[in-house]
Amino acid sequence: MAFNNIILALTITQHNCKLPEKPANLSEYLWKLKYIPVVEDATGDNRTKFSACLIYTANNETEACSIYDYDKTWYETTVPSDNNWVCDNELNVVNIFSYSKIGETVGSFIFGWFGDVYGRKPTIIISLAMLIIGRLISGTATISMEISSPKRRASVATLRLVFTSIGLCLTPLFYWWLRNWKPYMIITTATLIPCLLFSWNIIESPRWLWVNREYKKCIQKLKLIAKVNNRNLSSTIENEILTSEQDVLADSVKVLGPLALFSGWRLAINTTLQLLLWVCVTLNYTAVLLSSAEKSYGNPFLDFAGQSLAEIPGYFVASWLADRIGRRYTGMISTTITTFIWIIYVFRDFNGTEWLQSQWLGTSLVIINRLTITVSYYIIDLLNFELYPTCLRQTGMALGNVVSGGAGSLAPYVLHLGRRFDVRYSSAILIATTILCGVLTSFFLPETLNVKLPETLEDAQRFGRRDRTYYMSVNVKDETVDSNLPACNRD
Numbered sequence: 001m002a003f004n005n006i007i008l009a010l011t012i013t014q015h016n017c018k019l020p021e022k023p024a025n026l027s028e029y030l031w032k033l034k035y036i037p038v039v040e041d042a043t044g045d046n047r048t049k050f051s052a053c054l055i056y057t058a059n060n061e062t063e064a065c066s067i068y069d070y071d072k073t074w075y076e077t078t079v080p081s082d083n084n085w086v087c088d089n090e091l092n093v094v095n096i097f098s099y100s101k102i103g104e105t106v107g108s109f110i111f112g113w114f115g116d117v118y119g120r121k122p123t124i125i126i127s128l129a130m131l132i133i134g135r136l137i138s139g140t141a142t143i144s145m146e147i148s149s150p151k152r153r154a155s156v157a158t159l160r161l162v163f164t165s166i167g168l169c170l171t172p173l174f175y176w177w178l179r180n181w182k183p184y185m186i187i188t189t190a191t192l193i194p195c196l197l198f199s200w201n202i203i204e205s206p207r208w209l210w211v212n213r214e215y216k217k218c219i220q221k222l223k224l225i226a227k228v229n230n231r232n233l234s235s236t237i238e239n240e241i242l243t244s245e246q247d248v249l250a251d252s253v254k255v256l257g258p259l260a261l262f263s264g265w266r267l268a269i270n271t272t273l274q275l276l277l278w279v280c281v282t283l284n285y286t287a288v289l290l291s292s293a294e295k296s297y298g299n300p301f302l303d304f305a306g307q308s309l310a311e312i313p314g315y316f317v318a319s320w321l322a323d324r325i326g327r328r329y330t331g332m333i334s335t336t337i338t339t340f341i342w343i344i345y346v347f348r349d350f351n352g353t354e355w356l357q358s359q360w361l362g363t364s365l366v367i368i369n370r371l372t373i374t375v376s377y378y379i380i381d382l383l384n385f386e387l388y389p390t391c392l393r394q395t396g397m398a399l400g401n402v403v404s405g406g407a408g409s410l411a412p413y414v415l416h417l418g419r420r421f422d423v424r425y426s427s428a429i430l431i432a433t434t435i436l437c438g439v440l441t442s443f444f445l446p447e448t449l450n451v452k453l454p455e456t457l458e459d460a461q462r463f464g465r466r467d468r469t470y471y472m473s474v475n476v477k478d479e480t481v482d483s484n485l486p487a488c489n490r491d
Contacts, residue, residue, distance in 0.1 A: 001167040001174075005188040006100060007290060008172055008304065009181040010093050012080045013072075017055035017065035037062050053087035064088065074300050076179035090416070097290065097412035105405030112398015113258070116391065121204045123394070128196045158319040161378060165315070168308035176301035211391045211455070215241050258399050260392055264461030270387050271396070273444050274380070278400045279407040280437030281376045284338065286411035287430060288366075288373055303363075310367045314374030326449045327379050327386075331441030334375035339434045341369045346427045376437060383445060387463065389454040 022031045032050050039051045054062045070081045079085065085092040107127065115123035171188055178184045206225070209218035219238050226233045262268040321330040344365060355361065380400075388396035418426030446463060454460040 001171045002189040002192045004168055004289075005171055005185055006096075008175050008301075009079050009185055010096060011075060011078050011300070012086060012090065012093060013070050013075050013078060014052070015068045015070045015081070015086050016050060016052050018067040018069045019055075074176070074179075075181075078181050082181070090420070094412040094416045098409040101286075101405045101409035101411075103405075104408070105402045108398045108401030108405060109258075112395050112401065115394035115398070116208075119204050119208055120394065121199075121202050124202060125196065125199050128192055128199055158315045158378070161315045161374075161381065162312050165308050165311035165374075168311070169305045171308075172301035172304040176299075207455075210241065211389075258395055260457060261388070261396055261399060263457065266463065267457075267461045269444075270446065270460075270463065271399070273440055274384060274387065274396075274400060275403045277380050277383075277437060277440050277445070278404040280433045280440070281373070281380050282404040282407040283411050283414070283433050284430060284437070285373050285377050286408040287415055287426075288370055290411060291415055303366075307366055307370045310370045311374040314371040315378055317371070318375040318378035321375075322379065322382065323449065326447045327383055328441055328443075328445060328447055331376055331379040332438050334372045334379070335434050335438030335441065337372040338369060338376065339431060339438065341365055341372070342427060342431045342434060346424065346431075349423050349427075376441075379441065383448060386448040386451065387446070387454070387460070389456050389460045391457065392460065 016032070016036060019031065019035050022028065035056055036050045037054050037056060038048045039054070040048055051062075053065055055065055057063050064087065068081075068084060068086060075081070079096075080090075080093050083089075083092070107130070111123050111127055114126075174188055175181075175184045178187070203221050203224060204217070206218045206221045209215075209221065219233065219241055222237075222241075223233050261271045318330060318334070321333070348362075348365075384397050384400050385393060414426045414429050417429075418424075451463075454463055
């Protein structure tokens with residue numbers, strides 16, 4: 001809720017120049033026609049509408065509005081209505097969205113490195129505190145994934161993302177109740193305070209402790225986990241942990257930081273492909289999320305909540321498909337459907353056919369689009385955890401968030417392009433990125449279904465090189481397997 005409350009607070013409500021009081025004997029339409037010029041709609045198809053930014057002068061010329069009237073049917077106030085961030089000043093709203101994403105980018109970069117060096121727990125606590133104070137960053141927690149078995153990774157990711165969608169669903173209900181953006185922002189952000197207080201009870205990741213050679217603390221946390229699950233940590237495992245010797249690469253990872261994600265041909269390819277995938281998925285998801293209020297066909301708060309609820313079955317569908325047909329094919333199906341929906345939007349904007357313009361079709365398209373993009377978002381989120389070793393997982397997630405934040409900062413400008421100039425421009429960009437997303441997921445990234453998480457940098461450098469279906473250029477020399485590697489890497 002705290003992370004996404006800014007979306008509704010920056011909603012641009014319907015507006016036009018403030019007009020003199022309307023005489024009782026004139027209709028609303030004729031009164032507007034007297035003062036407000038008619039302009040061409042950006043959606044095309046020779047449609048026209050009353051200008052939201054211009055008014056006739058005494059000389060029957062047009063000029064920009066000096067005072068605006070805002071529709072208060074649903075929103076009593078928003079940030080744009082309080083500050084007149086509309087028309088020529090509408091770019092301020094776009095910039096604020098963009099700055100928010102840049103804040104995510106900076107936070108992800110810093111705290112990704114911080115999490116791999118100093119641990120997951122302090123990262124969560126500090127980022128929660130900063131989010132409460134300034135909403136500048138998002139918590140990049142990976143503990144839940146690292147203490148889960150391979151068979152449960154998809155389920156854990158599903159639960160985490162489902163509760164994100166529940167927060168999105170609740171957010172507009174608070175605005176509907178409060179109607180004013182200031183108390184709404186305060187209350188939805190204050191909901192994080194209990195999370196911050198209870199976060200001190202979160203345990204540190206045993207994987208992170210092991211990779212960083214804190215073996216005694218690792219055993220302590222494993223014993224706690226075992227106790228909660230009515231199990232015992234065997235003395236054999238305990239002795240194995242205490243006597244284990246970590247590869248010297250663990251030290252080099254701390255020095256290299258994000259550069260270690262490109263240390264090796266296969267790891268560099270996997271990292272690059274994931275970053276491109278982050279760009280495509282985030283641009284689409286952010287565009288859909290930011291336009292949620294614009295695609296309303298009634299109560300904007302209930303519509304926003306309904307679209308957010310559509311994400312929940314999307315995550316369960318994604319989890320079910322990912323565990324049965326794999327990550328790649330699940331991503332391919334979702335991006336194909338999303339592409340077709342963007343194409344239908346183009347026909348809908350430029351074709352006045354009654355059934356294309358029907359409310360039921362518009363609502364259905366929005367919900368299905370949100371659901372399918374949610375599936376794509378789930379897949380890249382899951383892949384980001386599964387392709388990196390423990391010593392680099394937080395850094396890998398951070399780098400993905402950095403690129404994702406950059407792509408997300410472009411989404412408001414893509415929407416602005418279509419809203420102020422021609423909707424075909426934004427549609428073409430979204431269609432092209434969705435197709436690219438499908439190609440990357442389907443043909444180039446390695447499949448990670450039921451695969452053990454890489455534990456070391458060497459594991460990650462080898463991961464995917466044996467998949468000849470998607471990597472035909474592997475050298476014979478690269479196929480040599482070190483007999484000293486764990487069995488899971490030799491198989």
